[in-house]
Amino acid sequence: MWLPVSDPEFFARVSPWFMAMPHSRTLGLQLLAASRRKVVMGLPFREELIGNPLKRILHGGVVTSLIDTCSAASIYTLLDAVEAVATLDLRIDYLRPASPDATLYCEAECYRLTDNIAFTRATAYQDDPARPIAHGVATFARSPVPAAVAGAL
C-alpha cells in the first residue's frame, strides 16, 4: 500500500542533500519517487559507467553504488530529523547483465527500522521490474549527527 513519507517537509529538505553528494552527481543519479519506506532512483546510461567495453555492459560497481545510495535514501522516508546512516554490510546478487543505452532504475525499501539499525532490500531493473538486473540487501547503523552538521542542512 502506498503511503506518503513520514515527514514530507523533512524529506523535501534532506533529499537534495544526498542527491548532491559528489559521487551521486558523478554517476548522474536521479530521485524519481519517494513514499513511506520506499524510494525509486534512476541512473541514465553513460559510456563512462561501462565495465565491459566489448558488450557495453554497466560495471557492477555502478549497480552497487545505485543500490547503496537508494537503500540509504529509503531510510529517510521514515525519519523526521537529520541523522547519519552508515552502511554496515551490503550483499548484491547480479541476476542478469544490464542492457546498454537504457536507464537503470532502483527501488529500495526500508522494511525494518529499529533504534539502532535499518534493514533494507532493493531491486535494480531496466524496462521491466519483473526482470530485475540485481537484488540487494543491506543493513545500516543509525547514529546522531553533531548539531552543527544538522543545522547546516
Add this chain to the structure above:
Amino acid sequence: MSPHWQVNSIAELDLLLQTRIPYAALLGIRAHAGDDGEPLFLLPYQEANIGNVQLPALHGGVIGGFLENSAVMHLLWAREASELPKVVDFSIDYLRSGRPQDTWARCEIVRQGKRIANVLMSAWQDDPARPIAQARAHFLLA
C-alpha cells in the same frame, strides 16, 4: 578493440585499467606491484568519489565498486580468466569510514573451479591491519 583480456604483467594490468575499463578510469583506479609480487590496487583520492560531504567520507558504492573491480583484475592477472569474469554475487562489510585520502586493496583467490571463482578483497588506507572494508564475491569465468 581486442576481444582478448590476456595480461602478462602488473604494468599491463595498470594500462588496461586506465584505457579499457571506463568505470575504472572514472574512479581513477590504478595497479601497483606489492612486495610479494601480487597486484595492489590504488583508488587515488578524488573529490568525485566522496559520498558524505560533511564528514567527509568516500562513497560506500565507490569502495564497493573499487573492490569488485580489483577482484576482476586480480583474476585476469592470475590468468584464471581469458575473458572478463562476470560477477555473480558480491557481499561487502564496511568496517571504518573511508577518509578523504588514497585507498588500497588486495585480493585473494580462495577457491577456483572450472567455472566459478571465489575471491576475498580487503581495502585499507594507512594500515592493512585496519581495513575500511572487506568483501567476498563469486565470479563466473568465461
